[in-house]
Amino acid sequence: MNFKNFKLGIGIRVISLTLALIIFVYLWFEQEKYLSAALIGFLAIYLSFNLYHYVENTNRKLTRFLEYIKYSDFASGFAADNKLGKSFKELNASFNEVLEAFRQARSETEEHWQYLNTVVQHVGIGLLSFDQDGQIQLLNTAACRLLYINNIHNISELADLHPQLTEMIQKMDPGTNFLFRSNEQQVSIQATEIRLKGKSYKLISLKNIQNELQQKELESWQNLTSVLRHEIMNSITPISSLISTLIEIFEEELPEDLEKVGSAEITSETVDDIKEAFTTIQRRSIALIRFVNAYKDFTHIPKPK
Known part of the structure; x- marks a missing residue:
């Protein structure tokens, strides 16, 4: 808004109205030229209405401008008032620039809101x-x-x-x-x-968190089976090794000792039964070790690549 032009327009109209009133008084009371005074009087009335219209038009535009902002009606605008002079044309242009700035700001805000809303809806x-x-x-x-x-x-x-x-x-x-x-x-x-x-x-x-709980539960079971496998292996391995050693002793040394002792209580059949029992225990322990290793391979989940 060009305030200098607006003030200049007000000043010119006020001065013109003042001069018209002075001339009217002078002609009417001093010169008693009533016809001329009447013409000047009509001119003063016209200048008064012109001044009022000039100021009132500015107030109306300012009121409309503030209402546009109040109700966020940035789609409206102000037409150029060339009839009222350059100052009103510049005033309208300034109002339109401000409304356009508000319009762009609101558009950016709405775009930002739409973006945030899309993000919120997709998380x-x-x-x-x-x-x-x-x-x-x-x-x-x-x-x-x-x-x-x-x-x-x-x-x-x-x-x-x-x-x-x-x-x-x-x-x-x-x-x-x-x-x-x-x-x-x-x-x-x-x-x-x-x-x-x-x-x-x-x-x-x-x-x-169902997937996280299932993952934690699976990890717990894997840890438990790992501990159980470790404990079972620690228990079975010495048994298997010990059985192998006892079988070797029975096969290599016990028959000779029996012949020397000549005992009737321990016969070859008894020795065979004991050897067969040891062999069965060894076979079962080896099978159990294989089962534990197979279960280890089955429950082992490779890390994702």
Whole structure:
């Protein structure tokens, strides 16, 4: 807006009106030229209306401009008023520039909001936000999927499907969390409080940790089987080795000792039975070792490449 031109326009009109009134008084009272004075009087009236219209038009434009901003009506604009002079043309141009700046700022804000909303809707963690009255402010796709809902407007509507969960969410303190089971899913729920413009909002995050729990459970079982395998191997290996040694002793040394002793209590048949028993124990222990090794290979999960 060109304030110098506006003030100049006001000054010219005020001076012209003042001069017209002075001339009117002079002609009417001093010269008693009533006809000339009447003409000057009409001119003064015209200048008065012109001054009023000039100022009022500026006020109307300023009022419209402020209303456009108040109601975010940035699509409207101001036409060029060439009839009212250069100052009004520049005033309209300035108003239009400001409205265009607001329009671009709002467009960028909306684009940024759309971008953030897209990100929120595509994250894997469920997000649910509601105010003190329970009105839903945010509900993303992941939350709907975890809670098996389509769309709700108030947190109380969730009680129809998950009454216990709804009660716990409403009573949760900021920073606390708990586990909730939903249709064979383990969902970790955490609460956070946000304050915006003096109002309090509760933000609930929901994360499906079923896969993590299954992975931890699998790792626990693998660790347990590893320990069991280790203990079984530690117990079986010495037995197998000891049985092999005893069999060698029976085969190489015991028959000669029996002939020397000539005992009737220990016969060759008894020795054969003992050797067969040792052989069976050895065979079973070897088979058990193979089973443990095979189970180790079966339960071993290679690291992903």
